[in-house]
Amino acid sequence: MQDYLNLFVKSIFVENMVFAFFLGMCSYLAVSKTVKTAMGLGIAVIFVLVITVPVDWLLNEYILKKGALDWLIGEKAAEVDLSFLSFIMFIAVIASMVQLVEMIVEKFAPALYSSLGIFLPLIAVNCAILGGSLFMQERELASVGEATVYGLGSGVGWLIAIIGIAAIREKIRYSAVPAPLRGLGITFIATGLMGIAFMTFMGIKL
């Protein structure tokens, strides 16, 4: 339980998907004009991450890793290393999950669906989602539980980041930003400053 809490807090603050690794920046910059759309996209991202990271962990553990296929073909599996297929398999899982989320959102929250527009299917190519699975694979998380907690934490971290920048952007419209910095430039600088602020979490040890 202690480990899970540690992993959860670490993935939200210390290894925040946006501020530490810059994952998901494209939709982060594009959908953060108002807090409402930011919230909607953030929750969709959490949902997709919470499901795809554990599923990809299971895929990795039982099919892709070196020697993972021993439950299927016995000892011959020790030399079989399918990890080069991880990219394609992870992307396939993510694309199907996003299609599912899109159908659910269209049915239960049509207003959100139309306000998110093209960015809902674009979650499939959001680097934060694929990045979550690839980091899970690289760090060799020990169990499905850890993978789920990691996915949830990464999603919540991304949500906090996008709501933060959306709130700032809503207010900055009324400030005297120099013309060349208007819009994109000041968002980059504001995100950089938020990143410096989040660095204060680096020393936390639970």
Place this chain on the structure above:
Amino acid sequence: MILELNNTLKMAKNTKLLTDPINLNNPITIQVLGICSALAITVKLEPAIVMSIAVLFVMAFANVIISLLRNTIPSRIRIIVQLVVIAALVILVDQVLKAYVYDVSKQLSVFVGLIITNCIIMGRLEAFALGNKPWESFLDGVGNAGGYAIILIIVAAIRELLGSGTLTLPGLGEVHVLTWLVENTGYENNGLMILPPMALIVVGIIIWVQRAKTRELIEEN
């Protein structure tokens, strides 16, 4: 004479495909695509150069393949087809990198895989390759990869120079550039430059300079 005019027009259009993305339609600073990798792997110069070459390869050939297939892909599954093509090319690039430049590929770690979700590639496939011929799509891919590479190399050079006083060139290793300053003037490297947030601020400043020089790129309020 009409044929000659036609040919010169075509050549001018094609050169535009190569030069537009460098400044006027830069994928990172104007189209806002491909930001993730541009920020994360620019701590040293060499990974930035290797990543630019990898993205160039994937973009050029993904554009050509999708352009060749553009009339046979059913519209409903086109995103999946694009993802499969890109993923296959990235697997190729990843294996080549692991074989020939293993330490750089370790530094790039997950970001080679993340080329698949690099918005520039999908973005240009949707915006250009699906509606244009293979040679033009190839040029568009090369042009956009060039625009991406320029920003990456500028940011990496600034960050590494100010952050560690070195420039890591492929083949040459780490070149200590600021040794005179360090030894004779008490100059200290700016450690903040190596940390992620400065990449964002450096790109913000590049956007500032670019839009101040080319006034028509300034956004309306």
